[in-house]
Amino acid sequence: MSQFANVSEAGGDEIPSFNGSEKAKASDFANYFCSYSQIFHQKQMLSDTIRMAAYHSAIVGNPNCFKDKVVMDVGTGSGILAVWCALAGARKVYAIEYTDMAKNAEQVMKANGVDHIVTVVQGAVEDIKLPDGVEGNVDVIVSEWMGYFLLRESMLDSLIRARDKYLKPKEGLMFPSHCDMFWAPVHDKEDRFQIQQEYHGSMGDWEEFVESTKQTYGVDMKCLEGNYEKEQNEYYLLSSKWSELPSEALLAEPVCVKSFDMATCTIEDSKGILPGCPAPFQFECESDTTLEVSGFAGWFTSDFRSRTDSDGKDAAPKVDNPVVLTTAPGPYTHWGQQVFYFKSPIMLLSGEKTEIEGNIEMMRSKDNARLYNVKVTHESRRLNKTSGVIMNRNPKQDTVYQMP
Numbered sequence: 001m002s003q004f005a006n007v008s009e010a011g012g013d014e015i016p017s018f019n020g021s022e023k024a025k026a027s028d029f030a031n032y033f034c035s036y037s038q039i040f041h042q043k044q045m046l047s048d049t050i051r052m053a054a055y056h057s058a059i060v061g062n063p064n065c066f067k068d069k070v071v072m073d074v075g076t077g078s079g080i081l082a083v084w085c086a087l088a089g090a091r092k093v094y095a096i097e098y099t100d101m102a103k104n105a106e107q108v109m110k111a112n113g114v115d116h117i118v119t120v121v122q123g124a125v126e127d128i129k130l131p132d133g134v135e136g137n138v139d140v141i142v143s144e145w146m147g148y149f150l151l152r153e154s155m156l157d158s159l160i161r162a163r164d165k166y167l168k169p170k171e172g173l174m175f176p177s178h179c180d181m182f183w184a185p186v187h188d189k190e191d192r193f194q195i196q197q198e199y200h201g202s203m204g205d206w207e208e209f210v211e212s213t214k215q216t217y218g219v220d221m222k223c224l225e226g227n228y229e230k231e232q233n234e235y236y237l238l239s240s241k242w243s244e245l246p247s248e249a250l251l252a253e254p255v256c257v258k259s260f261d262m263a264t265c266t267i268e269d270s271k272g273i274l275p276g277c278p279a280p281f282q283f284e285c286e287s288d289t290t291l292e293v294s295g296f297a298g299w300f301t302s303d304f305r306s307r308t309d310s311d312g313k314d315a316a317p318k319v320d321n322p323v324v325l326t327t328a329p330g331p332y333t334h335w336g337q338q339v340f341y342f343k344s345p346i347m348l349l350s351g352e353k354t355e356i357e358g359n360i361e362m363m364r365s366k367d368n369a370r371l372y373n374v375k376v377t378h379e380s381r382r383l384n385k386t387s388g389v390i391m392n393r394n395p396k397q398d399t400v401y402q403m404p
Contacts, residue, residue, distance in 0.1 A: 038101075039078070039101075039104065042077050042078045042101065042104075044334055045077070045144075045334060046078065046080065047334075048332075048333055048334045050325065050326075050331055050332070050333045051144070051325065051333060051334065052080075054302075054304070054323050054324070054325035055081055055084070055142075055144065055175075055325075056084060057321070057323045058175055058176070058304035058319075058321075058323040059081065059084040059085055059088050059142065059175065060084055060087065060088050061321040061323070062088070062304075062319050062320055062321050063088050063089050064317055064318075064320060065088075065139075065140060065173055065175075065317050065319060066085055066088035066089050066090045066140060067088070067089035067090075068089060068090075068091045069089075069090050069091060069139035069140055070090070070091060070092045070093075070094075070134070070137060070138050070139050070140075071085045071090045071092070071093045071094070071138065071139065071140045071141070071142060072093070072094045072096065072138045072140070072141045072142070072162065072166055072167075073085065073093060073094070073095045073096065073141075073142045073143065074096050074125050074141060074142070074143040074145065074158065074159055074162050075096065075097065075098070075125075075143055075144065075145060075155060075158075076095035076096060076097045076102075076105055076120065077097060077101055077105070077144075078101065078104060078105055078108055079095055079097075079104075079105030079106075079108040079109060079118070079120065080108070081142050081143075081144065082095035082105070082109070082114075082118045082120075082142075083108065083109065083112050083114055083118070085118075085140070085142060086114035086117040086118050087114070090117060090140075091117070092117060092119070093114075093117055093118040093119070094118075094119055094121055094130060094134070094138075095109075095118050095119065095120045095121065096121050096123070096125045096128060096162075097120065097121070097122055098122070098123060098124050098125075099122075100122075102120050102121070102122035103122075105120045106120045124158070125158050125159075125161065125162045126158060126161055126162075130166075134166060135165055135166055136165075136166065136167075136168065136169070137166075137168060138166040138167050138168065138172060139168060139171065139172060139173065140172065140173045140174075140175060141159070141162060141163055141166070141167055141172070141173075141174055141175070142175045143155075143159050143162075143175070145158075145159050146179065146300060146302060146335065147335075148242065148335055148336070148338050148403065149181065149240075149298040149299065149300065149337075149338040149362075149372075149374075149403065150179055150181050150260075150300035151181075151270065151272060151362065151372060152338075152370070152371065152372055152403055153370050154270065154364070154369055154370045156260075156265075156270040157267055157270050159262075160265065160266065160267055160270060161267075163262070163263075169311065169312075170311050170312050170315040170316065171312070171315050171316050171317070172263075172312070172316065173307065173316055173317065173319070174262035174263055175304050176262060176302035176303055176304050176325065177261075177262050177263065177303055177304055177305050177306070177307065177319070178259070178260065178261055178262060178302070178303040178305065178308070179259070179260040179262065179300055179301065179302045179303070180256045180258070180259045180260070180300060180301050180303075181256065181257050181258045181259075181298065181299075181300050182254040182255065182256055182257070182298065182299050182300065182301070182328065183254060183255055183256075183257045183279070183281055183296055183297070183298050183360065184250050184251070184252055184253070184254035184255070184283070184296065184297055185250075185251045185252050185283050185285060185293045185295070185296055185297075185346075185356055186245060186249045186250060186251060186293070186294060186295060186296065186297045186329070186339065187248075187249050187251055187291055187292060187293065187294055188243065188245060188249055188294040188295070188339060188341070189292050189294055189345070191241070191243060191294075191339070191341075192292075192294040192295065192341045192342070192345065195236055195237070195241065195341060196236075196237075196343075198236055199232060199233070199236035199237055202232045202236065203229065203232060206225065206228055206229075206232075209221070210222050210225070234402060237341070237343055238399070238400065238401050238402060239401060239402045239403070239404055240298075240338040240339060240340050240374065240401050240402070240403045240404075241338070241339050241341065242336045242337075242338065242339075243297070243336055243337050243338075243339045244332055244336050244337075245297060245329035245330075245336075245337050245339070246329060246330065247328070247329050247330040249297070249329050250297075250329055251283070251285045251287075251291075251293055251348070252283035252284060252285050252356075253283075254328070255281045255282075255283075257273060257279035257281065257298075257360060258273055258279060261308065261309055263307050263309045263311075263312055264309045271363070271364055272361070272362035272363050272364060272372055273360060273361050273362040273363075274361065274362075274363065275361050275363065275375075278359035278360060278361045278375075278377070279359055279360050279361075280357070280358070280359045281356075281357065281358060281359065281360070282355070282356070282357040283355070283356045283357070284353055284354070284355055284356075285348055285353065285354045285355075285356065286348065286352075286353045286354070286385070287348040287349075287350065288350055289350060290347065290348065290349055290350065291347075291348045292345035292346065292347055292348070293342070293345055293346040293347075293348065293354070293356070293380075294339075294341055294342065294345055295339055295340050295341035295342045295345075296339070296340045296360075296376065296378075297329065297337045297338065297339045297340070298337065298338045298340070298374075299326075299327045299328050299329070299335070299336075299337045299338070300327055300335075301324055301325065301326045301327070301328070302324075302325040303322065303323070303324050303325075304319060304322060304323040304324075304325075305319050305322035305323075306318045306319045306322070338403060340374065340376060340399075340401050346380050346394065347382075349382065351384065351385055351386075352382045352383060352384055352385060352391055353382070353383055353385050354380055354381070354382045354383075355380060355381050355382075355383065356378055356379075356380040357378065357379060357380075358376065358377045358378030358379060358396070359377050360374060360375065360376050360377070361374070361375040362374050362375075362403075363375070365402070371402070371403060371404060372403045373400055373401065373402055373403065374400070374401045374403055375398065375399070375400045375401075376398075376399050376400075376401065377396060377397070377398050377399075378396070378397060379393075379394060379395060379396040379397065380393075380394045381393040381394065
């Protein structure tokens with residue numbers, strides 16, 4: 001393992017904020033937390049109107065869940081969620097922030113007149129010390145922890161440990177309360193083609209570089225061509241891409257590939273869609289014109305609703321005004337969608353239907369526990385819509401993508 005690997009010594013798939021060495025924590029700060037200490041980065045998230053509207057509606061729109069309650073905001077950032085919790089009637093709010101953004105959050109509390117309710121605590125939620133009596137007695141944990149395709153960044157680990165240590169087991173609420181990961185085939189020919197062109201352009205540049213280096217300096221670098229090609233292939237063709245897809249890009253009804261009940265999910269759940277338990281999918285696509293299936297897209301929804309688990313569904317306060325935050329193709333969110341492009345598209349033809357089936361696995365990267373690799377297995381066949389005769393069949397393919 002590299003000395004700069006962003007994982008905990010406790011295990012190759014544990015984030016460094018849990019039981020990591022000082023070196024591992026320093027690497028984690030440089031690779032992950034550092035950008036969150038910048039107001040510019042916070043501004044990007046605060047400018048996401050769908051994100052902001054969902055959290056505002058969920059918190060301020062459900063005062064019965066916050067009135068006279070003790071609340072914890074995990075990863076408070078600039079502190080806006082903590083302000084809303086105070087305005088919704090919370091008796092006490094602990095706003096936890098690992099980075100120096102905590103100092104800015106303190107200013108926000110004072111400027112908005114809630115510093116007598118909100119205490120900003122700087123540190124990892126796994127390490128902080130709160131007053132006696134807080135453990136096991138927090139009424140609501142609020143957090144905006146979600147990453148690309150929900151799990152990227154692995155902040156869910158920290159949230160689960162905070163929940164298990166601080167939240168009231170039966171009466172406590174998690175905001176959001178439930179999260180789902182979705183998967184669907186999409187049409188995005190222009191971007192897929194552009195990525196292919198960039199890959200081929202990069203390889204063309206290499207040929208020129210090799211020839212120029214040999215002629216100018218007398219050194220033959222062609223021996224590195226295989227390794228260079230592998231690097232470029234992984235970067236351009238075997239890495240998911242952030243995209244802002246329109247709703248029309250969807251070619252079939254999405255399927256949910258994993259669901260999380262935030263009151264009960266475990267650290268093992270947060271590690272992904274693990275080998276041995278892949279998430280299956282099956283799609284049927286049709287088009288009146290010739291159209292390509294460019295790849296698959298992944299995104300998530302986060303719900304703010306009442307508890308549904310057996311321990312909490314009757315004991316916890318009801319969320320009278322449920323809210324759904326969606327990052328599906330359509331209106332912009334900073335999460336967008338992660339698109340996993342095919343090297344060669346699957347074609348849809350008029351008068352025929354195309355069936356695509358397979359499964360996905362999602363595992364943490366060995367060198368950085370906050371990043372994931374996604375293995376996609378799929379096969380397809382085209383059938384005449386009238387007779388059902390199979391017109392063409394594409395064999396099963398296994399592709400492993402990096403989700404950087």
